[in-house]
Amino acid sequence: MRELVWLIPALPLAGFAVLVVLGRRLGNPLAGWLATLMVAASFAASIVVWLGVRAASGERSSTQRLFTWIPAGGFRVDVAFLVDPLSITMALFVTGISALIHLYSIGYMHADAHFTKFFVYLNLFVFSMLVLVLGDNLLLTFLGWEGVGTCSYLLISFWFEEEANASAGKKAFVTNRIGDWGFMVATLFTFFAIGSVRYADITAAAPGLATSTATVIAVLLFLGAVGKSAQLPLYVWLPDAMAGPTPVSALIHAATMVTAGVYLMTRVGPVLAAASPWVPTLIAVVGGLTALFAATIAVAQTDIKKVLAYSTVSQLGYMFLAIGSGAYVAAVFHMITHAFFKAVLFLGAGSVIHGMHEEQDMRRMGALKRAMPITALTFGAGSLALAGIPPFSGFWSKDEILLGAWNRGGFVGRGLWVIGVLTALMTAFYVGRMVFLTFFGQARWGDAPAHAAGEAERSAVEVDDGARTEHSGQASVATAAPADHGRPADQGALQPHESPWTMTLPLVVLGVAATLGGALNLPVARLRTLASWLDPVVGGQEIATSAATATKWILAAIAVVAALVGLGAAGVLYLRRRFADQPREPRVLARGWYVDEAVTAFAGGPGRRLFDGVAWFDRTVVDGAVNGVGFLVRGAGSGLRRAQSGYVRNYALGFAAGAIVLVAVLVLRGVSL
Amino acid sequence: MITAAVVDPSWYLGLGAVLFTMGAVGLLVRRNPLVMFMCVELMLNAVNLTFVALARQLRDVGGQVVVFFVLVVAAAEVVVGLGIIVSIIRRRPGATADDVSLLKG
Amino acid sequence: MEAAVFAVSAVIAISGAAGVIASRNAVHSALSLIATLFAIAVLFIAQDAQFLAAVQVIVYAGAIVVVFLFVIMLLGVDRSEDLEEEPLRGQRPAALVAGIVIGAGLIAVVATGTITGAHGAGAAVRADMPNVEQLGRLLFTDYVFPFEVTSVLLVIAVVGAVLMARSRRVDQVDEDEPVLDLHAEDRADAVEEPA
Numbered sequence: 023m024r025e026l027v028w029l030i031p032a033l034p035l036a037g038f039a040v041l042v043v044l045g046r047r048l049g050n051p052l053a054g055w056l057a058t059l060m061v062a063a064s065f066a067a068s069i070v071v072w073l074g075v076r077a078a079s080g081e082r083s084s085t086q087r088l089f090t091w092i093p094a095g096g097f098r099v100d101v102a103f104l105v106d107p108l109s110i111t112m113a114l115f116v117t118g119i120s121a122l123i124h125l126y127s128i129g130y131m132h133a134d135a136h137f138t139k140f141f142v143y144l145n146l147f148v149f150s151m152l153v154l155v156l157g158d159n160l161l162l163t164f165l166g167w168e169g170v171g172t173c174s175y176l177l178i179s180f181w182f183e184e185e186a187n188a189s190a191g192k193k194a195f196v197t198n199r200i201g202d203w204g205f206m207v208a209t210l211f212t213f214f215a216i217g218s219v220r221y222a223d224i225t226a227a228a229p230g231l232a233t234s235t236a237t238v239i240a241v242l243l244f245l246g247a248v249g250k251s252a253q254l255p256l257y258v259w260l261p262d263a264m265a266g267p268t269p270v271s272a273l274i275h276a277a278t279m280v281t282a283g284v285y286l287m288t289r290v291g292p293v294l295a296a297a298s299p300w301v302p303t304l305i306a307v308v309g310g311l312t313a314l315f316a317a318t319i320a321v322a323q324t325d326i327k328k329v330l331a332y333s334t335v336s337q338l339g340y341m342f343l344a345i346g347s348g349a350y351v352a353a354v355f356h357m358i359t360h361a362f363f364k365a366v367l368f369l370g371a372g373s374v375i376h377g378m379h380e381e382q383d384m385r386r387m388g389a390l391k392r393a394m395p396i397t398a399l400t401f402g403a404g405s406l407a408l409a410g411i412p413p414f415s416g417f418w419s420k421d422e423i424l425l426g427a428w429n430r431g432g433f434v435g436r437g438l439w440v441i442g443v444l445t446a447l448m449t450a451f452y453v454g455r456m457v458f459l460t461f462f463g464q465a466r467w468g469d470a471p472a473h474a475a476g477e478a479e480r481s482a483v484e485v486d487d488g489a490r491t492e493h494s495g496q497a498s499v500a501t502a503a504p505a506d507h508g509r510p511a512d513q514g515a516l517q518p519h520e521s522p523w524t525m526t527l528p529l530v531v532l533g534v535a536a537t538l539g540g541a542l543n544l545p546v547a548r549l550r551t552l553a554s555w556l557d558p559v560v561g562g563q564e565i566a567t568s569a570a571t572a573t574k575w576i577l578a579a580i581a582v583v584a585a586l587v588g589l590g591a592a593g594v595l596y597l598r599r600r601f602a603d604q605p606r607e608p609r610v611l612a613r614g615w616y617v618d619e620a621v622t623a624f625a626g627g628p629g630r631r632l633f634d635g636v637a638w639f640d641r642t643v644v645d646g647a648v649n650g651v652g653f654l655v656r657g658a659g660s661g662l663r664r665a666q667s668g669y670v671r672n673y674a675l676g677f678a679a680g681a682i683v684l685v686a687v688l689v690l691r692g693v694s695l
Numbered sequence: 696m697i698t699a700a701v702v703d704p705s706w707y708l709g710l711g712a713v714l715f716t717m718g719a720v721g722l723l724v725r726r727n728p729l730v731m732f733m734c735v736e737l738m739l740n741a742v743n744l745t746f747v748a749l750a751r752q753l754r755d756v757g758g759q760v761v762v763f764f765v766l767v768v769a770a771a772e773v774v775v776g777l778g779i780i781v782s783i784i785r786r787r788p789g790a791t792a793d794d795v796s797l798l799k800g
Numbered sequence: 801m802e803a804a805v806f807a808v809s810a811v812i813a814i815s816g817a818a819g820v821i822a823s824r825n826a827v828h829s830a831l832s833l834i835a836t837l838f839a840i841a842v843l844f845i846a847q848d849a850q851f852l853a854a855v856q857v858i859v860y861a862g863a864i865v866v867v868f869l870f871v872i873m874l875l876g877v878d879r880s881e882d883l884e885e886e887p888l889r890g891q892r893p894a895a896l897v898a899g900i901v902i903g904a905g906l907i908a909v910v911a912t913g914t915i916t917g918a919h920g921a922g923a924a925v926r927a928d929m930p931n932v933e934q935l936g937r938l939l940f941t942d943y944v945f946p947f948e949v950t951s952v953l954l955v956i957a958v959v960g961a962v963l964m965a966r967s968r969r970v971d972q973v974d975e976d977e978p979v980l981d982l983h984a985e986d987r988a989d990a991v992e993e994p995a
Binding site for chain 2 (some may be wrong): 803817821830872874876886895899902909910923925
């Protein structure tokens, strides 16, 4: 059954091909159903292969080789799929969640003029992501890596008629490129050091690598991961990516693409283990700091999607914290649970936005739980999971990560644990804030005067922010689809409604998954399912936790208390108080610590001088060298041309000179008769 | 008095070298095409002298055969060359070697 | 005895050569050339190349130089060459330097070369056979192919000379036209070329 692995990426690819050719003919909604069917079939194939892996006795990992892609002497790369517990796990949740989101999109995008194009891109994306996770070598992963990057760009700027959306797509692509450079150079180094780019060969050769080589490779791959998974400092593209349609945010920027970095680092874990000890520390510190940093920004966002975007950055930080601490299982576990609850949160947000006629500003929402009960319920489940409240899935996975950080020991380990707990507190806070502002409290959308009064008091100083958001690259509040539901302006006629079944069904499924997902890896002896399942792959690089059971209970309790404190604080500030009395968001946090402004200032000011300098160098030195060769040749030619005087006697002189040389040779060699 | 019985062959070779040099200098210095041609003949004769001297030195008749051929070819060459000179000077009376400079690059 | 012959002939040859390259008048040059050719013929005899000496006098002095003189007279004695001036810059000094170096080089070759007294690889000179017979034997056995080829060469030379020396009609000749014009005969009425 494992031989069917090629079907997993082939089905979405076929969907893509068919839609490219026949999409316009199939139209709305048939194209969407076809795309969804393909991904669902891919999910079914994943299950079949998974069963095959489970049933395999002995070697759990196998490779299916399709054909040789690059046969270049000593460098050979095949298009081959690696079937092992890790890759099939990734394939399962990628296809599963993708199928649900495809279904959701049928409802969400039904009013869009470019319905078919959306599904074309979505299928292509799923194909690329599957190639990424199933590929058996770095190059194939990189192919998928670039593919998802391209689809991300295409989908972020899906509504490219608005310039801000197109800019956001560009920003994502360019920022990712910096990381991609790291990936490419790492691949080169790997080939030089090991002679192959296949994961099997890398895993086998890793223990024998020189520390410096492994360090370089690990750091460069981490750079790639930083770009793709939006860590400090390359996270700036993810908030802007919210300019794309919400299903895109859910699928790409929450559940799948951004996890590619985590997957990559897990795959090359043996190399990490062989690198200098400061490399995992670096990864953990970057992860931890990112988590905290993004959480501080999330607490001050007013756009519901931005909150979720920064939340994603923060949760990805947790995953890298886990990897840096050697807790690979915890990282993968959190990746899976995060996919569940973040997807349900994004889809829920999309449902809210759809129901609110493209309104995304939470300050204009409120009291939606009566109007959109299913959305509210599933959103609540996802929120509790994100906040880390037991028994929801997020609690179990986050707890594993915090345990891993604590287990690391030393100043760094304990410090990172503290950062993790602080972040958990802030996470709960902004989650609570988001839920209370959106679904509870007074309805700020129906009654124009009350809304206006509250708005005016709270945002009098922030009006200019709205005008400036376009220029600094952050998507402005209403850059959603040019919908037919009417602008947010006519508040009087606004009547939020629950979404159609195509949108609520995925919400329910994912909500259940977010609630019960913790069962995948309970910290009870026999129930550590995920850990034992992944053991053949990550067992060698996993650092086992050595804390006593009592310590584990205490640590868990502290984390839960922190989460409850955060939720409580949010409740006091946002549930109890009237809208007008709620605290205004601090400007510095709302603007993300002014990072985007700083980058713009640098690029416009000293950065521009630097770039001009580089451009000058390219023009003068590099081009100059090339042109210089041409000038040299021409100059030499002009000079030598003067030898052609046209006078026969001058040519005769030339003859004489040649004769002299010959005679000289004769004299020097000596002649004997 | 010069009474040596046999002349060292090197003297002949030396004489040939001198004649050749004089012919070369004349070719490079004179502009009248006919005189230049005569200098070429001078050089050929110097070569002939050298060949004969060496034929005698090495007791090889082949050297004299070569001279024979050189003579034949020189004759043919003179015929054709003078034909060319005639054509040129007919076209442009008073032309010298420097006037034929169309190959200027 | 031979030395005296050599000395006298050498002097004549060199002064003849000097006359060739230094005479203002082309006819004087031709006559100096004859002197040189005769001296060289004498040197041939001194070196037991009697046949060559005869051929030298008959062909070179008697035919080639005569052709030269014919052409000089046909074209008129040329006085346009001024020996004093040299239009090409640096030609004269360069020529002198080249000449001296070549001469010195060649003499150095002769002087530094060693004579081992070995015999040549070809046919040996035989004392019993006349020179003409030896030459003839060689020509028609070992060198028969070059012999035939040179006869072809002579034919070609004659054909070329005839073609080139044909008279042209003045009015139909222009600067850019190639020298060889096969259709010149077919052109319309000719104007006799001015002498």
